[in-house]
Amino acid sequence: MPKKENPAKRVAELRKEIQKHNDLYYKKNTPKISDKEFDLLVKELQSLEKANPDLVVASSPTLQVGSDLSPQFSKFKHKVPVLSLENTYNETELSEWLEKTGIDELYSLEWKIDGASILLYYENGKLTHCVTRGSGGIGDIVTENVKTIESIPQTLSTPLTISVRGEIFMTFADFEEFNEEYGGKFANPRNLAAGSIKQKDPQDVAKRPLRIYVYDVYFSSSRKGINKHKDIITLLKKEKFPLAPDSTIITGKTLLKEIESFKKKKDKMPFPVDGLVIKLDDLNLRESLGETSQSPRWARAFKFDALLKETTIEEIDFAIGRTGKITPRAKVTPISLAGTTVTYATLHNQDYIDQLGAGIGAKVLISKRGEIIPAVEKVTVPPKSVFVLPKECPACNTKLTKVDDSVDFFCTNRNCPERKLNQLIFFCSKKQMNIEGLGERQIQIFFEKGWVKDIPDLYTLNKYKDTILELDGFGDKSVKIIFDAIEKSKEKDFRFTLPSIGLNEVGPKVTEILIEHGFDSWEKLVTLAKSKNAEEELTSIHGIGPRTIDALLTHLKDKETLKLVSTLIKLGLKFQADETEKSDLQPFVGQSWCVTGSFENFQPRDVAMDLITKHGGKKVSGVSSKTTHLLYGPGAGSKLEKATELGVTLVSESDFLKLLKKEGIPLP
Template sequence: MDKIKRMKELITIINKYNYYYYVLDNPVIADREYDAIYDELVALEKETGVVFPDSPTKQVGDMVLEGFKKYTHIKKLYSLDKCNSFAELESWVNNVTEQYGEQVYSLEYKFDGLRISIIYENGQLVTAATRGNGYIGEDVTQQVLTIKSIPYNIPYKSKLVVEGEAMIKLSDLAEYNRTATEPLKNARNAAAGAIRNLDPRVTGSRNLSMFFYGIPYIEGYEFSTHLEIMQFLKDNGFPVYDYQKTVSKIEDIEREIDNIDKTKKNLDILIDGAVLKINDLKVRDKMGFTAKYPKWAVAYKFEAQELTTTLNNVVWQVGRTGKLTPIGEVDPIELAGATVKRATLNNYGDIVRKGVKLNSKVFVRRSNEVIPEILKVASVDNTCVDIVKPTVCPSCGTQLIEDGANLFCPNYYGCPDQIDQRIDHFASRNAMNIEGISEKTIEMLRTTLNLHTVADLYTLSYDDFKQLDKFKDKKSSNLVNSINNSKKPKFSNFIYALGILGVGEKTAKDIAKKFNNLNQLMNASLQDLLTINDIGEIIANNIVNFFKDEKQIQLINKLLDLGIDIQYSNNVQKSHPVFTGKTIVLTGDLNNYTRTQLTNILEEFGAKVTSSVSKNTDLVIVGENAGSKYNKAKELNIPIMLEPELLDNLK
């Protein structure tokens, strides 16, 4: 009877985790770990044939929060069956084919947000609710009304329930964080927290989006396919995400899912998988539901990017601005295809806010192209100890100063780590692009040759390098060459190389577009800078102050004296007979370009690429599986260009 005992144990554990996850919005283990014990319980139930009344496998999931009015759904909202491997997916599809013949499926993103259903009566939004436990959810009408893209009035007049996912776009999250006193790290939690906030003004401030994908209930209308439902949603003004593929063969399904997995990092939203739905509603009716899931749909989940591990130590790194960053050393874990041993804790304030301690179990997240981060504490016990706040710079010993959540070493011009980091940034690929100069080389240059500023790089000779440890003829002459080759930077790269606080690559490009030359930029006023779209007061101030600093001016002059020749030619746009000066919208998937690539190319030709079709749009470039934007373009009679014609034009 060990199995029964284990099942009871699992039920207790899972129910506890559910409470943390759904009610407190504060998960204590990672999804993947949760899934593992959940799956273990499912397997045991299957094996023993016993399902206890309080088993979480009988519930859909959520519980209802106190404080919100409860809402009873007109039709039960089911969750989705899931699979984690192509083998499982294949067996699911094979099973369907055996019983119901080969099917047409709709493949869509699995959004990582908060599922919401909305009820319309007489063409008007009357109630919005969370899924809750599938039968009863929370009434979040006031919160949902703050989502601007959701229509309040729709053409369809009979009673209707639509469902979709409330999310925060990553760009909106970044925008929110630019001015937020407490930045939000995780887009899913930011959206869920916004919807479940009793104050709708907080919801409104997060600028949520919502995408719709289903109609659980409708009066006076019958659909025969899922694609009809999607079209109906679009026709009634509901935002539908611009990705949907119609697939049938397992090879096509798997190829598409691979594609999604590879390209998901370019999206402005979080997705954690793909959903495969049978298109034919007659077949769906025949298949029906289990207690939890519809049998006619399945979610393919991508590998989780979040896991728990133990924090063993914290080291403090000094950055090029003097800011100290705590780096946590953790028990190594495999996360999204890489071994993670170190993860950032951002700043001292973050450690305090998250309550992170040495020896505590912590959540580590790894997102694309970002260093792993310690998200929060999973658990602490009495073996945990506080992380000590340093008082002096670990690099130069100077007394630290505290500014908000951050600790700074004020020894800007003398702190070895700051000097190294500034030179490293200056030499980096998207700055001056000095090839073959590593952090280690920079440290040697400083200690052996007393290199102190970025300008000193351009005074170094072949003989200087030869003095360095392990620098032979070839390596020395290579480095001399790459330093020489870096002397003609693009204006935007030079601006980025200067390392002005808050000026990243994108901002540097925006600045380079706005000003004709360095001199103009150095004399720019706060007002001039604020006319650039993405520059706010803080960054504008940083820029003005940077160019007021005598030492920075001297350094720039020294660089120019040493032969740095900034190339302004990139300001002169290449012109193109079709694209220059046009406002262009891209929709659907192209075979030859990603959206970002094509946007860059078109922008180089002086076109403006926007996200929504309006009467001001000059051209819509349409790839495969284009959705509502394509229809809108046809409606407004806007010229449409397909991929073959695009390729001709870009030859």
């Protein structure tokens, strides 16, 4: 509640507090309070400023959009102010706005996607700049990072000069898979998506499963023939931009009813949504209403409350991941939340525990959004003492350590039983080797009995078959399923075996990239690691950053890893990739191609590179002494210079078209 006795003091306090949370949210991507709590602070400040106009200053966070600007990026002055949205959690407030704006008007109703805002600037039909919202007036140029999202058209079918606004996000499933690959470092898809577009190295961004939905277009000159939101959507569809599902256009009268049906769906959405966006359909009306310094008067965000429920921490234990990461978990008095019973909620790490002041006996608020693991969000009644993580691994007593600059503690003992167990669970899981019948429970039993201590033991498990049949809960049928699935897993190729053994930084995507570049077996990788220019060769591969290269080369020289793989090969597992759809025409065998510039017939230019790999060639992302050909088009830069210097064969688009014709390769 506003403290009436000294508004100036409270206003100053609130501004400082809001600024702090803005920075945590937009710049660090690690918010410490919920959106609702944040919005309450802003509302309190707004009402104080309204009651005390003399306290209003232009720099107040109520008059500015929260800024994401970071010093390491070049800046871009937006062509039109990139604003925020005024939001409400309350249907009465929304109705009042509808009445004021026109209940009989048409409105668009869309999901409010929880990611990072982005502007795509096109000049004469070519994508020139991708820019963050920044301060609303200027933004950070993150073009190369955003261009890694393949669904963004690089060229339009008409030479329009426009800016397209959208939201970059990640689905829950992609987030979980990615996060699993990186040892569970990231808190939620929104923070990961927003952090990803601000990475230093586009190659690191390319590995992240980012997506985009666009929702608006700004025109540099007159928007001839475009008078409704509907026309904008038609244009975006025609130019093949990705659009969010379920968007609809309805009258103000039926809006609240329609919102109800969106609400029913919201917890089942595959990507994070934090509300709905309602916008006037008529663009002329929009323009006559105009905007405040912060948000348009013709749109509102209707936000959903994050589901929060109170319970008590009964105990705190730990998950020890396959990478050794220790995650403290609160065992809570069971509560039902978003249709499931919650008994555990994550406490992430010691820093998080300290910030919350969490401990055994504390009363806490638990949240669940989408499919993410529930988390402890807030302490409402403090514990007797704040919890402190043990110094040693609870499973093997190894001293816990921090790796690099991470906030997490790790057990570095490779033979730690909990790590081993989780490696086995990961190996057998559906997305990996898909060994049906071997779920967490079964693996745990075999592990405790000492029958399966490590991955290779799975393939000699049949010596315990009779004993297994004697166990409770293992019938003929279920045991047959297990052994059939183990046998069948031997058919899985390198695309699965390599990521399944759980080497850090080496997940499915990296594996796929390695295979595409000709490293389609363990043997080839090991040979590569022994060669002098291993690092140079890996660096030339697009999509593999320095951190991955480091990790990969370490694994490929590590004795235990080498032993593990050779044992698995002896047991009949495949550590080479099956041939994929390759053409009989293989004119590019033995050649290594690089590409630069843009092309008329190949958009995106990967289309050309795919032809080369399909017909036997290798593609590389940088020109080196090993590159044999450079395919170049307008806009070619330093690669062309370097290739000329090194005597690489230069191939223009028309040369390439002739070559394809000569070889009888059709255009896709």
